[in-house]
Amino acid sequence: MTFEADTERVYPVPDEPATMIEATLCFPLRDVGGTEEVLLIEKRRGLGEGWYNGPGGKLEGEETPRECAVRETREEVGLEIDPADLEKAGELEFRLDGDRHTFCHVFRTRQFAGEPHPSEEAYPEWFAVDDVPYDRMWEDDRLWLPAVLEGETVVGEFRFVGGKPLDEAEFAGHDLERDVDFDAIGRSR
Ligand SMILES: Nc1nc2c([nH]c(=O)n2[C@H]2C[C@H](O)[C@@H](COP(=O)(O)OP(=O)(O)OP(=O)(O)O)O2)c(=O)[nH]1
Numbered sequence: 001m002t003f004e005a006d007t008e009r010v011y012p013v014p015d016e017p018a019t020m021i022e023a024t025l026c027f028p029l030r031d032v033g034g035t036e037e038v039l040l041i042e043k044r045r046g047l048g049e050g051w052y053n054g055p056g057g058k059l060e061g062e063e064t065p066r067e068c069a070v071r072e073t074r075e076e077v078g079l080e081i082d083p084a085d086l087e088k089a090g091e092l093e094f095r096l097d098g099d100r101h102t103f104c105h106v107f108r109t110r111q112f113a114g115e116p117h118p119s120e121e122a123y124p125e126w127f128a129v130d131d132v133p134y135d136r137m138w139e140d141d142r143l144w145l146p147a148v149l150e151g152e153t154v155v156g157e158f159r160f161v162g163g164k165p166l167d168e169a170e171f172a173g174h175d176l177e178r179d180v181d182f183d184a185i186g187r188s189r
Contacts (some may be wrong), residue, residue: 002185017045020064020099020100020101020102020103020148021058021088021101021102021103022058022059022082022102022103022104022105023056023057023058023059023068023102023103023105023106024056024059024067024068024069024072024104024105024106024107025053025054025055025056025063025104025106025107026054026055026056026059026069026070026072026081026086026106026107026108026109027039027074027089027106027107027108027109027148027149028055028079028081028108028109028110028112028130029103029108029110029149030110030113030126031110032126035128036124036128036129036130036149037126037128037129038054038127038129038132039054039055039077039116039124039125039171040053040054040075040124040125040126040127040132040133040179041053041076041109041121041123041124041125042053042057042122042123042125043121043122043123043124043125044120044122045120045121045145046121047165047166047167048135048138048167049167051136051137051138051158052125052132052133052136052137053137053138053141053168054106055069055072055073055076055079055124056069056072056076056104056120057072057075057076058159059110064083064137065105065107065189066083066086066105066107066189067083068105068169069081069083069086069107070082070083071077072087073112073119073167075119076117076119076121077116077118077119077122077124077138078114078116078117078119079111079112079113079114079115079116079130080112080113080114081109081112082083082109082111085109085110085111085112086108087107087109088105088106088107088142088153088182088187088188088189089106089107089108089118089148089152089153089154090104090105090106090148090153090154090155090156091103091104091105091106091154091155091156091180091182091187092104092106092140092144092154092156092157092158093156093157093158094140094156094158094160094166095157095159095160096161096163096164096166096169097160097162097163097169098159101160102166103167105147106148106154108148108149108151110186122174129146129149129150130150132146138167139171139172140156140158140174142154143174143176144156144176146172147178148182152178152179153178153179153180153181153182154176154177154178154180155176155180156174156175156176156177157174157175158171158173158174159171159172159173159174159178160172180184
């Protein structure tokens with residue numbers, strides 16, 4: 001296991017707001033003539049509007065992260081995925097001004113049915129994994145997404161400052177751990 005950090009790792013004792021959001025991201029992958037590609041969406045509304053991201057969104061009701069990732073990918077781009085075909089690739093915590101803002105489960109998959117199509121929320125586009133438009137994505141993505149697209153696992157904390165909304169706050173620091181065995185720690189759901 002490797003560990004990298006740009007500051008001392010400090011986890012404040014939880015005095016957490018009950019409003020922390022639980023969300024998912026899903027990265028469908030395919031091989032086109034030997035070129036590895038990832039499906040991203042250009043987000044048309046909500047947090048991160050105008051930026052590229054994986055399909056995903058907030059958990060609803062009693063659904064598991066895996067079920068949420070399947071539902072969001074279907075709603076946003078129309079791909080059908082069997083929950084069992086999702087591979088847990090990451091857990092990301094986004095903090096805003098010291099508070100936990102969003103906890104995000106990251107999945108990837110090579111198994112899906114259908115062709116991606118645009119929706120009100122998202123415009124889908126395939127990118128070669130070595131040509132991902134990081135300049136049009138959340139600033140932290142370049143720190144963890146390459147590892148996810150290479151088949152690694154990550155756990156990260158990303159700290160933003162400057163008040164709401166999160167996508168207008170300033171990225172201020174991070175901790176990132178790689179090569180995490182989610183099955184072994186019972187967190188692959
Ligand atoms: N790649 C990336 N995604 C992020 C970051 N921060 C952050 O909240 N997200 C993700 C988590 C969620 O999937 C998504 C937030 O989406 P949202 O709150 O607008 O949810 P939504 O409206 O799209 O979803 P929903 O209402 O359909 O549930 O953005 C980040 O720094 N990088």
